[in-house]
Amino acid sequence: xxxxxxxxxxxSSDGPSRRLFMKAAAAGVPIALAGCASDVDxxxxxxxxxxxxxxxxxxxxxxxxxxxxxxxxxxNITQGLVRVNWDYELEPxxxxxxxxxxxxxxxxxxxxxxxxxxxxSEFTSSxxxxxxxxxxxxxGLAADYMSRVDSMDAPDDYTFEMVLTEPFxxxxxxxxxxxxxxxxxxxxxxxxxxxxxPIGTGPFQFESMEIDSEFVMVKYDDYxxxxxxxxxxxxKTEIPDDDNRLNTFRSGELDFINDVPxxxxxxLEDDPDIDFVERFPxxxxxxxxxxxxxxxxxxxxxxxxxxxxxxxxVMEAALYGQGQVAASPAAPDSEWEHPDLExxxxxxxxxxxxxxxxxxxxGFEATFKIPQQYNDQVTAAQLIExxxxxxxxxxxxxxxxxxxxxxxxxTDQEFQATTSSYLGLWFPDxxxxxxxxxxxxxxxxxxxxxxxxxxxxxxxLSYDIDERAPIYHEAAELLKERRSGHxxxxxxxxxxxxxxxxxxEVMSPDGSTFRFDEVQFE
Amino acid sequence: xxxxxxxxxxxxKAHYGRFIRQFRNNQKAVIGLGIIVVLFFVAIFAQKIxxxxxxxxxxxxxxxxxxxxxxxxxxxxxxxxxxxxxxxxNLGRDxxxxxxxxxxxxxxxxxxxxxxxxxxxxxxxxxxxxxxxLVDEGLMRAMDAMMSFPPILLAxxxxxxxEPNLVNLILALAFVYTPFIARVARSxxxxxxxxxxxxxxxxxxxxxxxxxxxxxxxxxxxxxxxxGSINIAFTMLLEASLSFLGLGVQPPTSSWGLMINQGxxxxxxxxxxxxxxxLAIATAVIGFNLLGDGLRDVLDPKGEIIE
Numbered sequence: 001x002x003x004x005x006x007x008x009x010x011x012s013s014d015g016p017s018r019r020l021f022m023k024a025a026a027a028g029v030p031i032a033l034a035g036c037a038s039d040v041d042x043x044x045x046x047x048x049x050x051x052x053x054x055x056x057x058x059x060x061x062x063x064x065x066x067x068x069x070x071x072x073x074x075x076n077i078t079q080g081l082v083r084v085n086w087d088y089e090l091e092p093x094x095x096x097x098x099x100x101x102x103x104x105x106x107x108x109x110x111x112x113x114x115x116x117x118x119x120x121s122e123f124t125s126s127x128x129x130x131x132x133x134x135x136x137x138x139x140g141l142a143a144d145y146m147s148r149v150d151s152m153d154a155p156d157d158y159t160f161e162m163v164l165t166e167p168f169x170x171x172x173x174x175x176x177x178x179x180x181x182x183x184x185x186x187x188x189x190x191x192x193x194x195x196x197x198p199i200g201t202g203p204f205q206f207e208s209m210e211i212d213s214e215f216v217m218v219k220y221d222d223y224x225x226x227x228x229x230x231x232x233x234x235x236k237t238e239i240p241d242d243d244n245r246l247n248t249f250r251s252g253e254l255d256f257i258n259d260v261p262x263x264x265x266x267x268l269e270d271d272p273d274i275d276f277v278e279r280f281p282x283x284x285x286x287x288x289x290x291x292x293x294x295x296x297x298x299x300x301x302x303x304x305x306x307x308x309x310x311x312x313x314v315m316e317a318a319l320y321g322q323g324q325v326a327a328s329p330a331a332p333d334s335e336w337e338h339p340d341l342e343x344x345x346x347x348x349x350x351x352x353x354x355x356x357x358x359x360x361x362x363g364f365e366a367t368f369k370i371p372q373q374y375n376d377q378v379t380a381a382q383l384i385e386x387x388x389x390x391x392x393x394x395x396x397x398x399x400x401x402x403x404x405x406x407x408x409x410x411t412d413q414e415f416q417a418t419t420s421s422y423l424g425l426w427f428p429d430x431x432x433x434x435x436x437x438x439x440x441x442x443x444x445x446x447x448x449x450x451x452x453x454x455x456x457x458x459x460x461l462s463y464d465i466d467e468r469a470p471i472y473h474e475a476a477e478l479l480k481e482r483r484s485g486h487x488x489x490x491x492x493x494x495x496x497x498x499x500x501x502x503x504x505e506v507m508s509p510d511g512s513t514f515r516f517d518e519v520q521f522e
Numbered sequence: 523x524x525x526x527x528x529x530x531x532x533x534x535k536a537h538y539g540r541f542i543r544q545f546r547n548n549q550k551a552v553i554g555l556g557i558i559v560v561l562f563f564v565a566i567f568a569q570k571i572x573x574x575x576x577x578x579x580x581x582x583x584x585x586x587x588x589x590x591x592x593x594x595x596x597x598x599x600x601x602x603x604x605x606x607x608x609x610x611x612n613l614g615r616d617x618x619x620x621x622x623x624x625x626x627x628x629x630x631x632x633x634x635x636x637x638x639x640x641x642x643x644x645x646x647x648x649x650x651x652x653x654x655x656l657v658d659e660g661l662m663r664a665m666d667a668m669m670s671f672p673p674i675l676l677a678x679x680x681x682x683x684x685e686p687n688l689v690n691l692i693l694a695l696a697f698v699y700t701p702f703i704a705r706v707a708r709s710x711x712x713x714x715x716x717x718x719x720x721x722x723x724x725x726x727x728x729x730x731x732x733x734x735x736x737x738x739x740x741x742x743x744x745x746x747x748x749x750g751s752i753n754i755a756f757t758m759l760l761e762a763s764l765s766f767l768g769l770g771v772q773p774p775t776s777s778w779g780l781m782i783n784q785g786x787x788x789x790x791x792x793x794x795x796x797x798x799x800x801l802a803i804a805t806a807v808i809g810f811n812l813l814g815d816g817l818r819d820v821l822d823p824k825g826e827i828i829e
Contacts, residue, residue: 317613
């Protein structure tokens, strides 16, 4: 495992590779008799993958759309200069190589030649420049990362240079997300929402979309990477209901579904007609508390709540044992994860001690706002409510819609306790800065700690994994010790099912998006 | 005048006797009443009764075999057995206990919201029917406007705009059903208004308030009772629907609608999560419908208790 932000580091082969772990998890599913899928064989040989998706694709502007469902399909249509591999390292994509100056403030990319956009135009450095300028000037989702860029230049068609105000390690990792993907200059000059069909350089091109119903992308014949992709077409049918999606898949109408309900994992693992795939981790689910008002402005009150929670049982109830209890926001099995940090165990005596110390010897009441569309969080919340009531902490559950969550909890901070989750935490800045640093883009719990902020700021300056990793380890300890506003609950896997004749990795190494370029039918 | 009133009372007594005889002979009404009596019994005694605000807890005896809110993850999704008569849910809670405890929410919501709707609806309807003219027009057009929305949509909007909790749910349902009561009250009042005893009261110089509440109202009770008991069934269904949509009662409180909401995902392999609360809703709704139908049969359809 290597430094995701250090391009000069070649992929290392030492250490237990996450990739190997994945392979072991996915292997051993025998290909059985065709069974129920036989009647759709004819369609399948056309190379059309029928995908039953859980969350509908939203708008398709890579620089502005934050929905994970959009990123999931964009990963195949648009591309960045770099992309992440299974060891959480960056590998070349549209840039063939890149080089830093001595002081790490200048970076120069050599761009791949002979790459064309889906409209036939050639990919050059001017497209990169226009795309990054768009993000910076029109305040795209990655604008805060671009603010560290002092100047950009495209000296020739295949060279792109950036000068940074100071060393800024997470920038390249951010480039691997769709928020910094490259659009042709013609599109990049348009404002947010000006186009509905993104033009990219990826293996698939946009074909059609009916919102909340269907999304289709087709093979791009002039794709730069060898014979890829193998599929001619990927048709995503939006089936948000978990059981409906699974049943549709079981009836043979689909080749692939994502977000299988965890409680079906066991029965799918045993089913020879189904290839059940588990990839880890997808998202981090946490209990957020509002540290700007009573009762959770008190560290003791936060600790009392955490000591009241049995996280193993919560994970078991919510994910049927398919997850992993979380101790830090660093991706499990990455260098960034603190090797010895354990989740805080349940301890009702300590919970009572901290209640006494916080001045609530008889416990307290707090509202508990739960986004109702996440079944695992609704289940977890009820169990947490039940566990917390044993020490007199009375959580008043209010199930709310996701849009209400965004306005009440995130924007207005009108909450005392809540649950939510984060995706795409494969690079540490996403987990440690975005939600937890008081200047982070998704900071809403009001837990402000100067020492922590300084640590995370200093980690951003360092390009050396051996220097950087310990900083994140220390930060994770600090989060636990001072009990930040995020009481981490569990890591959730991506659970997928496909027919056994579908081969090739679907999951992208970032843990939350999909790549269909290597998928094929046997 | 006093003789007159005395005779009236005698007449009423005879009338109530007739009413009870006819009610007893009406099978639907008796079965409906039986179901409702059981429902109320369960609702009151299922669990300890906590009187809000003064913090008094009463528990003569408990019907629930398990704590309806006690979770036990190791024991989840158990099929019905002697220990768990209706099985356990996805958090290992006893469904039988939760169905019993859920009766309280259904009865509470159904009864309070219809009581509130009865108070407002009856007042509005009788005032409109008694005064007629512009007052009638004004009040009834307002009621028509409220009725032009489908009940579930109106209730859903109100609850979504306010916060989803029990009190707001009751208020929203009361609001939604007020015009239904008002319409019935008005039509009853219209026919009563032209009766000679009302004219007599007017001739005696009685005040409007006296006539409305002492002469008109008692003679509208029949149709209002029928309407009320049928509407309780509807509010219980609507409560279940709103809770099903996540806008009603909030967990961990057990409400039948919420139980169906949370059990929905388990239909395929643990159908008891949905089946038993659904059965409870169906039974309660049938109970109130039978009672309403029976009452309609027994009472004069014109609502004239005094002939």
